[in-house]
Amino acid sequence: MTTGEKTRGKPAAAETQDDVDARIYRRIFDSVMSQRLPPGTKLPESSLCDLFGVSRSVVRRVLQRLAHDHIVELRPNRGAIIATPTPEETRQIFEARRALEAGLVRLATRNATPEDFESLRAQLRDEHEAMHRSDQPSWARLASAFHLQLAALARNPILEAYLKEIVSRCSLIVAVYEPWGNASCEHEEHAAIVDCMEAGDAEGAIRLMEDHLVELERNISLKQDAPQPSLKQRLGLI
């Protein structure tokens, strides 16, 4: 009775296997998104075992999940590394993202309630505030969160999960080529999209969203081509 309720709920110190998995997954995931784990970083199983205090079985399972979500790359007999998207993959990811978000915007415009728009605008205010504070880490997270929250309004968990995965991969790309693009511009575009959706103009919102994503990709491509940031990556270890 004291430690583990079995029939209904687990109020205290009982951590299920899924909780452990999720904790480790999120820890690695967040570290990648925060650029604390740059692409190409090796993730030896034994190190992770020590760090998280679990056995290799658990670490292995989590690494597989991360690999399926394209956060890490699993090379047979050679261990896991943080995934390193190539320029070609970048192009494909953004193309897929445009197609996905177009569909999501259409569904969201159809299904969103006034309360949904309310929370979306609240999100925009947070963005705006972080932007004014020049709080770039927060802002980057919030900018992604906007797209995710918009996706939730479509009321389709499947498409939402796909977008979640794609946004993660985009963040990974941003982590490689760190553009830190002009935030104010992005924020304006987000607001314009919401305006269009609230007015019921799905096609207009889609067009704005696509322009917005093209702009985002262009910012990244510039950094990607121009200053050759990949000397150590191409020459050293990837």
Place this chain on the structure above:
Amino acid sequence: MTTGEKTRGKPAAAETQDDVDARIYRRIFDSVMSQRLPPGTKLPESSLCDLFGVSRSVVRRVLQRLAHDHIVELRPNRGAIIATPTPEETRQIFEARRALEAGLVRLATRNATPEDFESLRAQLRDEHEAMHRSDQPSWARLASAFHLQLAALARNPILEAYLKEIVSRCSLIVAVYEPWGNASCEHEEHAAIVDCMEAGDAEGAIRLMEDHLVELERNISLKQDAPQPSLKQRLGLI
């Protein structure tokens, strides 16, 4: 030399771990698609170990992959069963599929070469032939293959992978509610889509594709609602 080349290629009896995984995955996958493993079927690890002659580690890994692709459901401490899509999930899956295929048709229309259309028409001929032979198993497989091949023309592996997953889930639904809809109608619609694409009319092809998918869903929904096929599933064991 006789059994395992290591440096370059593996011409004969050397089977890598990935090959083993893929073999077991495909075996289960195909069995589900062929309705030999109906939804709700239990998949005990020990049985699979015996059947495939591998250890539980391998079985476990494969089951996780199948779970991530929504072919099986992994219940903690209770083992794996073939996934059983609910009517609500069915609605979401088809909605997602329409959105995805719309984007794919648009890209495919833009990127397809004359040779691509050639192979697509060859696909249609195979369909037509299987239909005339009343070879329903073959026809069902070919009908899915048409959508998959069309998706490949978009030249975007990411969206293609998503559609592959969704089509699998659709086939699973078909396996539950076995509509075996009017094949000739489907074939005509496939052909009409290709015509539109070849004429460069992406928007027209998208509209036809959406109608086609709505029709497909309607066929399934009818069987789903009418004869109450889920008595044993809802009341007994799912």
Place this chain on the structure above:
DNA sequence: ATGTGCCAGATTGTGAACAATCGAAACGGC
């Protein structure tokens, strides 16, 4: 007779030992 609690069997989750594989440095031949 019905509902509750308990026990046994089976199945899954975990951890540690063993085997296999790969990378890289050291070695020797040309």
Place this chain on the structure above:
DNA sequence: GCCGTTTCGATTGTTCACAATCTGGCACAT
């Protein structure tokens, strides 16, 4: 001095044994 070979160390892949958990049936009290 350069290149191919070989050995060694480290890391991953697999297997097996043990622990934890759930299911289903049985006994028992009400």
